[in-house]
């Protein structure tokens with residue numbers, strides 16, 4: 582049985598911890614200190630590190646984690662998986678589309694998806710975890726009710742990346758790397774004021790945040806109902822974009838207009 586828990590870091594990052602009660606794989610440890618405190622508090626051993634992209638808030642803690650935990654529970658050097666085409670310090674496994682990452686501690690296998698857009702070599706990890714079912718660790722590509730900014734990739738690339746996510750099973754638990762949900766939902770409401778599922782979700786998000794709770798994980802099925810970036814082909818979303826793109830804009834141009842609107846939305 583595996584569990585996934587958030588380790589809050591910086592202002593609004595989540596470092597995700599996948600553990601079996603003994604050893605942990607951490608996803609995107611941008612900072613070592615909260616991970617070390619978590620290991621200590623839970624009495625868990627660090628077993629592996631998974632990185633989604635090169636940004637400092639996702640890999641900045643790797644060096645310090647390895648300095649204090651050079652070896653995994655089996656006495657071998659700690660595996661560090663990361664995207665093959667990006668500069669990831671201390672990476673031991675360079676992975677690309679379709680590759681699998683198999684860990685011993687904790688025992689699990691995840692499949693790699695290449696999801697360019699936020700960065701050029703961004704990857705995500707997906708698979709089915711023992712006791713949890715389908716999961717997705719998507720870094721800064723998909724957020725609850727939102728998506729990552731296009732720093733290195735194009736709108737067309739990001740749309741294809743999100744299409745890969747949308748094709749995953751509805752019950753896939755989605756572990757995003759930031760708590761951006763409340764502001765994303767405000768934007769989503771501006772795009773789709775008549776989406777009732779979104780209105781209900783906004784109330785739920787407010788309730789969770791008021792209680793100091795994460796709004797994550799979300800699920801693919803839920804995101805398909807409330808996330809404008811997974812809904813950019815729908816007539817009501819295209820209509821909302823009418824003044825921001827030509828009427829004959831293709832799917833990528835519509836997605837670009839939606840992303841540009843979010844960039845300037847306050």
Ligand code: ZN
Pocket residue numbers: 634636639699721
């Ligand atoms: Zn990032």
Ligand code: FE
Pocket residue numbers: 636638639721758759
């Ligand atoms: Fe980030």
